Amino acid sequence: MEIKEQEFKKNFDLHLWKRLFDFLKRYRNSVVVLVFVMIGVGIIDATFPFLNKYAIDNYVKKGSLNGFWKFILIYIAFIVLQVFNVWWLIALAGKIDMGLCYDIRKSAFNKLQKLSFSFYDKTPVGWIMARLTSDVSRIGDTLAWGIVDFIWGIAIMGSIVVYMFILNVKLAIITLSVVPFLVILSLYFQNKILFEYRKVRRINSQITGAFNEGIMGAKTSKILNIEDKNIYEFKNLTNSMFSSSVRAAVLSSIYMPLVMTLGSIGTALALNFGGKGVILEKISFGTLAAFISYSIQFFDPVRELARVMAEFISAQTAAERVISLIDAEVEIKDTGEKSKIKKIKGDIEFKDVCFSYEDGKNVLENFNLKVKAGQSIALVGETGSGKSTIVNLLCRFYEPTKGTIYIDGVDYRSIPLSLLHSSLGYVLQTPHLFSGTIKENIQYANLDASIEEIIEAAKLANAHDFIMSLEKGYDTEVGEGGAKLSVGQRQLISIARAIVANPSIFILDEATSSVDTETEHLIQQAIAKVLKGRTSFIIAHRLSTIKSADRILVIKDGKIIEDGSHKELMKKRGYYYRLYTNQYLLEQEKNIFG
Structure with a gap:
């Protein structure tokens, strides 16, 4: 399924900018001071030509320096004040930006x-990274320095x-007559530039996603020898962004000269009519000089x-994407109902549960299952049969489309998520460790x-011995994703991590499928100790690892087709029997022939 970003089409989104300015509230005092500082900077900048007019009419034209030193002191005072204002505005704007x-x-x-699994199912990591890096930087820079x-x-x-x-009403009206044309021009180009910038930001997300996939899958790309294919696809993306960026730049490059042309027309009008006024002695030479400065200075801002x-x-296109993330609906959340449960025991019931992923067919349909507290349940079946879906629904990473799941006799949606998730111990097939120490x-x-308690959990997980063999023991850095440890070592630590939470319900999702035989034996010993007295769900590929489970459920197309202990299912000589014997024969062949 092709994943597409949300499309945005509003030329000006008032709600969006309101949301952005909500973030400015924390810096209200700094913004207010910054506004007054900038007003002061603008007024002082506009005052200099007025002072120059005074100097021309009173000192240059008259050829007298009487009182000129006072004028110089006033001029210097304005310069010093402006220098202070500039320093202050940079400090304030930088603080607001960061x-x-x-x-x-x-x-x-x-x-x-807070977002549920479904959000990550349809949102690539690269797109999220683009929002949190370049898009946020664009917003911060624009809001702070744009102000x-x-x-x-x-x-x-x-x-x-x-x-x-103040200087001359008629000449002011003539000089500013080009402003209405400027407004019309600006409104026209706004829509054109906005369209192209939206395309640029959207493609930027795709490029970030391609970067992420390229880095994460670098080894796989080399193994499959698809580097040239990756380069070709990446080149197409960058070419698309280049084209849209060029179009946006071209529109801006057309817009700016048109603004400058209108400014030049305003200056020409001031020179023409003002020059005639000077000749006819209707206005002073200093006034004409001020108007020329003002006509040029007016169009600089x-x-x-x-x-x-x-x-x-451009910032709106970035903000649309960031705010859409911040405002994304949390699908799995506390309902507000309060159950009386303070601690979960582990009685579980699936009642007429149906579930389908977005825009897909039902993975589970009228699924029913009762599990007593303390029972160990093994889930067996082909890939895509619904095993992981069952445990993900139990953990409330997703919610049933129809039907209800009960834990300890109550609808599990009435149990606070914090209580439910703190009562779970989940060990994944591919363990993930965070950067930091083992401890x-x-x-x-x-x-x-x-x-x-950490050491005790590590001992239960059979991880203590290998941890102590490391130079720094529990203070050993594991590296990004646990890269400094083997897969088996990471798995033992992830089991210890689950144990230290003292969960009522344990989930083991193919916990031994990616490790060697010796580590598998250690994990099996750890699991046997840990699962005593706890409700557990074990998804297993190696059927020899689940022989001791209280119940083995064979799942096919989202339905339970066999249910019983290992001995009971072997006696039935059904699907599980065939699966187990075939796997056993393959393992024996492997042992014999190496």
């Missing part, structure tokens, strides 16, 4: 911890308009605002566990 990025990433990461440029632009333009009208608008358009990895399942 803080926003931190807060947005934190909010997105918190949501990722700086936007407020400065509005402040200086407003101040220039005021000074122009216009160009900056045009750039800011383009960046805000920290075992402790993840129970952060309050003492070192004595």
Whole structure:
């Protein structure tokens, strides 16, 4: 199934920007101060030509320096104040930028911890990484520095308009006559640029996803000799992004010269009508000089605002994707109902349970199963028969499409997720360890566990001896994903991690399928000790490892076709019997012929 990102089509999404500005509330004081600082910067920038006009009319034209030193002191005071303002705005904007990025990433990461398995089923890791890195950086930069440029632009333009009208109303109207055309031009280009930037951000996610897959699957690519295919596919993606980026840049490059042209027309109008006014002695030479400065200066912030608008358009495309992640619906959550259960014992019942993955056929249909607390249940069947789905539903990683699952006699949706998940011990086929020490990895399942409890769990998991043989023992760094340890060692640590939580329900998903015979024996010994008195579900490929299970369920097409102990099922000479004997013969052949 092809996975596609959500499409966004709004030219301006008020709700989206409201959500973004919600993140700014924490920095309200800094933003307010920054706004006033930028207003001050804009007013001072617009004041310099007015001061120059005064100098020309009162000192240059009259050829007198009487009182000029006072003017110089005032001019220097404005310069010093402006230097301080610039330092202050950089400090404030930098603080807001870094803080926003931190807060947005934190909010997105918190949501990722709450989202159910179904979200990760349809969302590639690379797309998530693109949202949390480049997209968030784009938002932070644009909101922080966009405020700086936007407020400065509005402040200086407003101040220039005021000074122009103070100096000469008629000439001000003539000079500013090009502004309506500028507004129409900006609205037209906004839609065009927004469309291309959306394509750029979408393809950027796909490129990040391709990077992720390329790095994670580098060994497989070399084994299969498909490097050239990967390069070809990646080249197509980068070419698509290049084309969209060029189109966005071309639109911006057309827009900016048009803005500059309108600015030049405004300057030409000021020169034409102002020059005639000077000749006719209707306005002073200083006023004309100020108007020329203002006509040029007025369109500098216009160009900056045009750039800011383009960046805000780009930021909206990034924000759409980040906010869609932060606002993603949590499908599996506490219902608000409160059961009286304080500790889970392990009685389990599936009643008329149906389940299908998104846009797929039913994996389970009217599935029924009762398990008594303390029973060990082995699930056997072909790949895709529904074994993992059963345990994932039990753990409430997914919820039934129809029907109900009861734990200790109550609908498990009324049991708080924190209680349910803290009562589970789940050991995966491919164990995952987090960067850190062995001690920290075992402790993840129970952060309050003492070192004595950690060691006891490791001993139960038959992991203590190999841990102590390492130079730093429990303080040994495991590396990214546990890369510094063998698969078998990682599996023993993951079992110890499950044990330290003291779970009521244990799930073992092909726990011994990826290890050598010696490690498998250690794991089997550990499992035998750990499962006593606990309800357990064991998904196993090697049938010899589940002979001691209380019940063995043979699953086919989401239905239980055989149910009984190993001896009972062998006597029936049905599906399980054929599966077991075939596997036994293959193992014997392997032992004989090596």
